[in-house]
Structure formats: C-alpha cells, structure tokens
Amino acid sequence: MFEIQDVNELEERFRTDSRRGLPKEEARSRLKEYGENVLKKEKGQTVWGMILEQLNEPMIFILFMAAAISMLLREYSDTIIIFVVIAMNTAVGVIQEGKARKAMEALKKLAAPVALVKRDNEYQEIPASQVVPGDLVKIEAGRQVPADVRITSVRGLAINESALTGESMPVEKTDQPMSAQAPMADRKNMAYMTTEAMKGQGEGIVVATGMETELGKIAGLINKTTGELTPLQKRLGDLGKILSVVAVALCVGLFVIGVVQHRNILQMLLLAISLAVAAIPEGLPAVVTIVLALGVARMVKVNTIIRKLPAVETLGAVGVVCSDKTGTLTENKMKVVTVYCNGEIMPAEKLNPQLHERFLEGYLLCNDSQLGEQEIGDPTELALLHMGKERGVKKEVLEKQKPRIGELPFDSQKKYMVTVHRDGKYNTAYVKGAGDYILEQCTGILVRGKILPMTQVQRMKIRQAMESMARDALRVLALAMKERAGEVTDEGLMKGLVFIGLTGMMDPPREAVRNSVSILHRAGVKVAMITGDHKDTAYAIANKIGIADAREQCISGDELERMTDERLEEVIPRLRVFARVTPEHKVRIVRGFKKNGQIVAMTGDGVNDAPSLQAADIGIAMGKSGTDVAKNAADMILTDDNFSTIEKAMEEGRSIYVNIKKSILFLLSSNFGEIITMFAAVLLALPTPLKASHILWVNLITDSLPALALGVDKNNRKTLMNHPPRDPGESLFAHGGWFLTVFYGMVIAGITLYAFHKGGQTYAFTVLGVSQLFHAIGMRDTERSIFRMNHLENPFMIFAFFAGLGLQFMVTEIPYFVQAFQTVKLDMSTWLWLLAVSAIPLVFHELRLLFIKKEK
Structure with a gap:
C-alpha cells in the first residue's frame, strides 16, 4: 500500500515533514497513542497449567488407576514405579512446551536497540522502542532498520532482507513510488524492521511500528499457530482409550463370573483388579519415552x-x-560458476591467470569488498574475490601494483561502478555492472590480449552469452576497461570502452x-x-x-x-x-x-x-x-x-517407530496371554492358576527390560529407506499387528494352562514369566528366523533375558520370596522342563514363518 504512494501523500497521511521530521511534542503524543515500538508477548501458560495439560491424557488416567489398584493390593513398589513413570512423562512434556514463547522472545531481541531519527530538523539517537509512525529515520550501512519505513531519499542503499523475505541477495533500494502493489520482497522502496543496511544510506518515513510491522505480523502468526499431536501420540491416545475400556470390562466380567460360580467374592475382586492391571502395560509410556530419548542421543551423532x-x-x-x-x-554464498571471455563461455574453473590476466585483474580491482578472517562487503563482489583467490590472484597484491587513484561509486540507476588505477605511465579505468548498459558503451573488445574493434557479430555473441546465463538463473556482471583514462567523470570514462568479459554467478546447491x-x-x-x-x-x-x-x-x-x-x-x-x-x-x-x-x-x-x-x-x-x-x-x-542430514534423521525416525511398535505388540501380546489364562480358568471352573501377586510380578520382569531391549534394537537400515512412509492414520496394529497380539497371546496362555495342569500354580507362574522372555527374542524380527538374527547386535536383550530369568528363579528358590509368593522350590530337571515349555513361543515363531514362506 505505502509503496505506491509518493512523498507528498505520505506526508499528508502521517502528518509529518520529509525534510524536518516530526515535532518532538508530536512524537511524544504519538508514543502514547500507538504504544512502544516493541513486539507484544502473548500471556504465557503457567507451569501448573502446563503440568495439568500433560496429565490430561488417556494413558496417564489409566496409570493413575493402576497406581490406585496397586496401593489397594499393597503393592507399593508398583505404585512407586507408576508414579515415577507419570512424573518422567510430565517433566519431559513441560520442558518441551513454550516454543512460541521462546520464538517471541527471540523476535524481541532482534529489534534494533537504537534508531537515528530526525525531529524538529535535528538528528538524534533514541531507543528504537520510542520510534513512532511518521518519524523520519536515517538508514546507513551497518545499522538495523528500527521499524517499517517507506524510503523517501536514497544514496546507493542496499539492504539484506534474507532473514525476512528469503531473498538471497541484498536489495538495491529506490525512493520512487511503485506503479502497483507488490509482494514484500519486490517493494524496492520499503525497508523492514530488523533488516540490515549493507551499503549506502537513505532516509524514510516510518509507516508501521510494533505488531503492525511485517515482523509483528510474523509474531502474530507464531502466536496463532498451535502444535498438533504427532501420529504416535494420536495412536497411543487411541490405544489408551481401548485399554481403559478393556480394563473396566475385565474387572466387571471376571467378578460377575466369579459371583455366579459362588467363588470367594474378595478373592475374585482382587483377582479382577489384578487382571485389569495386567491389561494395562504400565511400562509402555516409560519405554516409549526412553526409546525416544535414546534416539535423540543417537541423532546428535548425525548433526x-x-x-x-x-x-x-x-x-x-x-x-x-x-x-x-x-x-x-x-x-548461502554467491559463487562465480560461468564466465565469458576471449569470445567463449566456459566454467570459472578454467580461468588461467596468464591467458585471462585482464579479466581477473579488472574484476578484483573494480571491487570494494575484502576477504580475510571476516569477509566484508557485497556478496557479489566477494564472489569475484574468491574467483581470483582460487586462481591464485589476490586483490591486495594487485592494488599495490596498480593503486586506485579515482572512482565513480555504484549508481543504482545506471547499475555500474568505475575505479581508476595508475598503470605505469598511464591510468586504466575498469567498469563493472549491468551487461546491457556496459555493452552499449563499448567500441572495442579484448580478445587474447589484443584490443579489436567491436563488430555486430561479436555484440550478438555477447548478448547470446548473457541470455544463456540468464536462462540458468545466473546473476550476470559485465566488465570493460578504458586505457589512458582521462577525467574521473561519467562523460570522461564511459565512452569508447573496451569489453573484457562476463561473469555468471549464483548461490550454488x-x-x-x-x-x-x-x-x-x-x-x-x-x-x-x-x-x-x-x-x-x-x-x-x-x-x-x-x-x-x-x-x-x-x-x-x-x-x-x-x-x-x-x-x-x-x-x-x-x-x-x-x-x-x-x-x-x-x-x-x-x-x-x-x-x-x-x-x-x-x-x-x-x-x-x-x-x-x-x-x-x-x-x-x-x-x-x-x-x-x-x-x-x-x-x-x-x-x-546440511539438507542431507534430514535423510539420515528420517532413517533414524523410521527405525525408532519400528522399535516402538515391536515393544507395544510384545507388551500387549504378553498381557493378552495373562488375560486369556485367567479367563479360561474361570470359565472352565478350574482353580485359579495365578495369584494377583504373580501377575504383578510377571509384569514387573517383562514390562521393563525386555520391552526396552526391543526399543533399542538395530533394524535393517538398508530397507528402511526403500519403501514409502507409513500412512499417518495407520494403526499400531496394521500389517498383521492384531494377529500377532492374539496369536502369541493364545500360545502363552495355552502353555501356561498346560503347565498349571501338570504341576499347579508354581509351574504356571514360572512358564508365564519365562515364556514372555523367550517371546521377546522372537519379536526382534517377526519376519526372520531367530537362527538368522544377529543376537550380538542387541546385547541389552541378552542381559534382559538372563536378568528376568534370575528374578523368576528368585521366587522359587529363595525362602523369603517362596513364602511371599506362596510358591514351591523346583529341582534342576523341573526347571529344564519348564524352560523347554516356555520356549514354545519361539517354536511357533519358526512354524509361522515356514507357513508364510509356503503360502508365498
């Protein structure tokens, strides 16, 4: 809108003077009217509010219910573990909250600390927060623009707007009104808050401050943009709802069946509650959090x-x-990629200091930028200096040989600059700028060190070279010279030029x-x-x-x-x-x-x-x-x-999802086995095969280390990136997940009931726990035989298996635990038999793969 208005319209609109600026009293009045030139911060959420938000999740509600049940059963260790899991999840969530608030704080820090304004015809430096609409602001090289400004006068001003517009090159500014409204990046007569002047200077009228600036609009977008749940969070939320319904249904169903069969009501109530806890994999949130955290640690290694x-x-x-x-x-750095000299286009790498001496010399001498520990100057000129440096030619050496004695600074209207250098007895002028304009001034051309008259054929070849570079989206700069240069004026230098060549540069991939x-x-x-x-x-x-x-x-x-x-x-x-x-x-x-x-x-x-x-x-x-x-x-x-790092990070992300899914299917199939075991026994009017303490103990040894071992498993990285990404709406049970859960749950329940039939509760208790440890090994890869897996790739699984086995051994061999869990001691032959029965899930793992192979 402001870009199409002329200075008179701006003065009238903002009641200001484009030469004297605002009166100081008026500026103070406007500061009260418009407020400070700062970005407003949205009211932040309190820590307590963020904690409540993290706790408002279905899985968390289930964990609270599990903790209450565990307390009722006086299983205080389970209660403590569940509360630790809840606290850990909540802490992680709260720490990750507040992205918008931090982004807003960073935006506020970007604002220029001071501004040079003209009030009552006097320049004064004031805090940028005190700038008001209508102020006359001076912009000069090295200063940040304090607000959105419509430029009213300009002298070679170029502003870096890349952080705001994405434009890779500094934008040459003008003070002329535009013929029509344009996108932000094309408004050549506007300067925006926080952008930085690279060269030249100018003045302008402030047209917007604070949240009304383009930066303020971005801040508003950040505040309005709300985060969404990730696909995994959505799937875990759905799973939590399903499990909560299942848990309640199990409690009610098993209790009603027990009452109908005239069983001990208190015992059935405790058993029903224990089974509900068994249906809820309370270790799941902790496993997911730890797996993700370990993934974060691995990703640091890939930058x-x-x-x-x-x-x-x-x-x-x-x-x-x-x-x-x-x-x-x-x-994000301009580089010369193509050149035209001696009548031919070629890659910049083919430049030769001997064959192309004048070409390199001209571009380096007609240049105001500097290389060094800190590169100073225009990106285009820096690219030219790098071109010379890569060919072994340095600007500093050339300047000592041919010192600059005069210059015509860059003209934003004609788009060229001139430098004059002492060259022996005479002076030589080099001209660098827009190809079309410079070519019009040339009457000669330098070809292999000789100056020849410029012909129409040569002009046509040069234009074709410029068009070719433009088609490749290269920024084209022409170079010409004038030997025995006279007076340092446009009239004295810009006639009868000798064309030297062209450079085509770009920000390369x-x-x-x-x-x-x-x-x-x-x-x-x-x-x-x-x-x-x-x-x-x-x-x-x-x-x-x-x-x-x-x-x-x-x-x-x-x-x-x-x-x-x-x-x-x-x-x-x-x-x-x-x-x-x-x-x-x-x-x-x-x-x-x-x-x-x-x-x-x-x-x-x-x-x-x-x-x-x-x-x-x-x-x-x-x-x-x-x-x-x-x-x-x-x-x-x-x-x-590096964009390439994204690909490595995606591979890691896919691997993590595969591992989390393996852990979830393992936990649910194991818990399903416990549910079927208890329901089948009650429905068949059999004695109770497991006590409530047995179920909770099995969950302790299987819902922790084995599930976590699956979560850190190494997957086949060669195949991870050879298939499309999964559907974001895909269920955790897609691609046979439900079948695996039910199938292995039935197997575990079957062998547990078989063991109960053979030797009572201790046999059933042992097989239920140990079979799940064997089952975890098979779940490492449901599509591959255990004999083709490299088990040493996951030493944590080996540790989890033997640690679980040791814990199960404790409850049948150590007197204190034998009394607490009401088990009986087992001899070595019995243990070997129970281990063989417990390994049956791996047998079914191999049989299932044989069946699949036969079907294919």
Whole structure:
C-alpha cells in the first residue's frame, strides 16, 4: 500500500515533514497513542497449567488407576514405579512446551536497540522502542532498520532482507513510488524492521511500528499457530482409550463370573483388579519415552538436535519435505560458476591467470569488498574475490601494483561502478555492472590480449552469452576497461570502452543435496522448494538438484495469492517449487500439504520461516545460519545446516517407530496371554492358576527390560529407506499387528494352562514369566528366523533375558520370596522342563514363518 504512494501523500497521511521530521511534542503524543515500538508477548501458560495439560491424557488416567489398584493390593513398589513413570512423562512434556514463547522472545531481541531519527530538523539517537509512525529515520550501512519505513531519499542503499523475505541477495533500494502493489520482497522502496543496511544510506518515513510491522505480523502468526499431536501420540491416545475400556470390562466380567460360580467374592475382586492391571502395560509410556530419548542421543551423532521428543518418531512418517532454498539447499554464498571471455563461455574453473590476466585483474580491482578472517562487503563482489583467490590472484597484491587513484561509486540507476588505477605511465579505468548498459558503451573488445574493434557479430555473441546465463538463473556482471583514462567523470570514462568479459554467478546447491533428494524420492518422500527468490532462479536450482523437472511444477506468490484454499489443496500434489512467497504463503503451503493427508517437514533459517516451521508437523531449523527465532520455533535443528542430514534423521525416525511398535505388540501380546489364562480358568471352573501377586510380578520382569531391549534394537537400515512412509492414520496394529497380539497371546496362555495342569500354580507362574522372555527374542524380527538374527547386535536383550530369568528363579528358590509368593522350590530337571515349555513361543515363531514362506 505505502509503496505506491509518493512523498507528498505520505506526508499528508502521517502528518509529518520529509525534510524536518516530526515535532518532538508530536512524537511524544504519538508514543502514547500507538504504544512502544516493541513486539507484544502473548500471556504465557503457567507451569501448573502446563503440568495439568500433560496429565490430561488417556494413558496417564489409566496409570493413575493402576497406581490406585496397586496401593489397594499393597503393592507399593508398583505404585512407586507408576508414579515415577507419570512424573518422567510430565517433566519431559513441560520442558518441551513454550516454543512460541521462546520464538517471541527471540523476535524481541532482534529489534534494533537504537534508531537515528530526525525531529524538529535535528538528528538524534533514541531507543528504537520510542520510534513512532511518521518519524523520519536515517538508514546507513551497518545499522538495523528500527521499524517499517517507506524510503523517501536514497544514496546507493542496499539492504539484506534474507532473514525476512528469503531473498538471497541484498536489495538495491529506490525512493520512487511503485506503479502497483507488490509482494514484500519486490517493494524496492520499503525497508523492514530488523533488516540490515549493507551499503549506502537513505532516509524514510516510518509507516508501521510494533505488531503492525511485517515482523509483528510474523509474531502474530507464531502466536496463532498451535502444535498438533504427532501420529504416535494420536495412536497411543487411541490405544489408551481401548485399554481403559478393556480394563473396566475385565474387572466387571471376571467378578460377575466369579459371583455366579459362588467363588470367594474378595478373592475374585482382587483377582479382577489384578487382571485389569495386567491389561494395562504400565511400562509402555516409560519405554516409549526412553526409546525416544535414546534416539535423540543417537541423532546428535548425525548433526541433529531434537528439541521436541515426539519429533524423533514423527520423522519416520514424513511424506513431504518443504525446504527453504537459501542456506539449506544452497550454500548461502554467491559463487562465480560461468564466465565469458576471449569470445567463449566456459566454467570459472578454467580461468588461467596468464591467458585471462585482464579479466581477473579488472574484476578484483573494480571491487570494494575484502576477504580475510571476516569477509566484508557485497556478496557479489566477494564472489569475484574468491574467483581470483582460487586462481591464485589476490586483490591486495594487485592494488599495490596498480593503486586506485579515482572512482565513480555504484549508481543504482545506471547499475555500474568505475575505479581508476595508475598503470605505469598511464591510468586504466575498469567498469563493472549491468551487461546491457556496459555493452552499449563499448567500441572495442579484448580478445587474447589484443584490443579489436567491436563488430555486430561479436555484440550478438555477447548478448547470446548473457541470455544463456540468464536462462540458468545466473546473476550476470559485465566488465570493460578504458586505457589512458582521462577525467574521473561519467562523460570522461564511459565512452569508447573496451569489453573484457562476463561473469555468471549464483548461490550454488550444496554438493550432497542432489543425492539426498534422490534417496528421499526413492523412500516415497516428496521434496518441495519454498523460497523468496524469483521463479526462474528457484526453478534453475530445483532442476539442478532433481526437485523439479518441468516449469509447470512451479508457482509464484502472486499466483498463490489469487488461489483459494480449496484450489490450492487440489493442485498442491503436483507442485514442487514455490517462489516469491511471503510468511503467510508458507503457512498456507504447509497446511495445503497437510490437508492432502501428508505429514510435513519444513526447513528454514530466517525470521520469515518461523510461522511455517511451527505449522509443520516437523519444523527443522539451521544451526549455523539460522536465526534464534527459527530455532525456537523448530522441533529439530541441523547443526551442520546440511539438507542431507534430514535423510539420515528420517532413517533414524523410521527405525525408532519400528522399535516402538515391536515393544507395544510384545507388551500387549504378553498381557493378552495373562488375560486369556485367567479367563479360561474361570470359565472352565478350574482353580485359579495365578495369584494377583504373580501377575504383578510377571509384569514387573517383562514390562521393563525386555520391552526396552526391543526399543533399542538395530533394524535393517538398508530397507528402511526403500519403501514409502507409513500412512499417518495407520494403526499400531496394521500389517498383521492384531494377529500377532492374539496369536502369541493364545500360545502363552495355552502353555501356561498346560503347565498349571501338570504341576499347579508354581509351574504356571514360572512358564508365564519365562515364556514372555523367550517371546521377546522372537519379536526382534517377526519376519526372520531367530537362527538368522544377529543376537550380538542387541546385547541389552541378552542381559534382559538372563536378568528376568534370575528374578523368576528368585521366587522359587529363595525362602523369603517362596513364602511371599506362596510358591514351591523346583529341582534342576523341573526347571529344564519348564524352560523347554516356555520356549514354545519361539517354536511357533519358526512354524509361522515356514507357513508364510509356503503360502508365498
């Protein structure tokens, strides 16, 4: 809106003076009216509120019920364990809360601490928080812009807006009104809060402060964006509801049957409650939390920091990766990749200091930037200095040989700069700038060290070279010279130039990105590029790294703006490149993919990425180049800023989900075996095969170490990334999970009842516990024979098996435990027989695989 207004309209709208600034009294009055130029912070949730939110989960309610039942049964150790599990889960959840609050704090820190304003025709430095709409602000190199400003005068001003718009290059500013409203990245006469002036200076009228600025709008988006449950959290929530119904039904059902059969009512009540506890795998939340935490530790080794624990598993379900271009897919550093000199186009690597002496010399001398421990200057000029350095030519050496004696600074209208150097007896001028303008001023051309007259054929070849570079979305800079240069003026230097050559530069893709994109495609994961750059530039990069292969897969922010959400949802599966987009567009894109049923990961490093990082299922920020705002809004951080790290993290996420699913199926099938054992005995009017203490003890030795051992199992990493991501709505029991739960539950129940028939409660108690330890070994891989598994890959499972066996041995051999659990001592031959019976789940494991193989 402000970009199309001229200075007079702005003065009238804001009741200000573009030369003298606001009166000081008026500025004080406006500060009261508009408030301070700061970002408002949403009222934060209290710690107690966050704790209650974490406790409001079905599985947590079940654990509280299990704790109450355990207390009723005077099983105080179980009660303590359950409360520790609840406390651990709650603490982890509370620590991970408050991303939006932290992002807002980081946004506040970004604001410029001071501003240079003109009031009553006097410049004064004031806290940026005191700037008001209508203030006349001075912007100069090295200063942050204190608010949103419409520029009214400019002298070579260029501003780095990459963190806000995604534009990789500093933007040359103008003070002229635009003919029509434009996206934020195209408003050449606007400067935005927190962006930094790289060179030149200018003045402008403040048009927005605080939450009304573009940065404030981003802050508002962060506040509005709410996190969603991860797929695993949703599935565990569903499981919790099912188990709570099952637990209640078991209690009531078993108690009613016992009453009908005239059994001891108190004994049946305790047994029914014990069975309800058996139906609830109270160790499950702890196992899931520990498995995720161990996954976090492993991810540090692959340069990934996880800020939100469930994000580890969610990575495995990601179907779309929306990646920022600058700094993520690319190096965020301009590089000369193609040159034109001596009448031919060639890669920059082929430049030769002897054959192309004037070419390298001109680009390095006509240059105001510096290399060193800290690189200073314009990214384009720095790229030229690196081009020379890689060929063994240094600017400092050249400047000593041919010192600068005059210059014409960069002109944003004509887009060129000139430097004049003492070259022996005479002076030589080098001109660098826009190709079209410089070519028009050239009457000669340098070819292999000789100056020849410029012909129409040569002009045509140069234009073809410029068009070729432009098609590859390269930034083109021309170089010309004038020997025996005269007066240092436009008229004296810009006539009769000798054309030397062209450089084509770009922010190149990272080396490993193309391979990573290929691996993700093979894994069924779509990759989309979202950037503030122009459509042609974005497509050129996307095509190079394999993200897009047709221009029809690209869309601009303008096109997106005109599109309804319904239409976007319809076409978004076909789109791969989103160019010239705003922060609001990025959030729409993420939501569009999510409405298509995809789990979406979003990468970014700038302030403008924060809302979409938070809107995505997985927000991924860059550790080196990322702003604090982006990092605080994200779920995970790449410490090496490398897109390829995402692929490794996804593989880890898929492995973690596989392990969690194995643990859940193991726990539920084992508990199902206990339920069937007790129900079958009651229905058949048999004596009770297990006491309440027996069931709780078995749960203690099987719901802990063996389940955790499955959670840290190594999977076949070669196959993890060779199939599509799982459906986010997929049940934990998909792909035969229900069958495995019921099948192995029946096997465990069958051998437990058989042992009870042969030798009573001690036999049943021992087989129930030990059979579940054997069952855990088979659950490491339900598709592979135990004889083909590498058991040494999981030493923790070996430890869990023998530790569980030792604990079960205690309750039949140590007098104190024998008395407490009312068991009988067993001799060695009996133990061997019980071990053989207990190993039957592994026999059925092998038989099931043989049957599957035969069916195939």
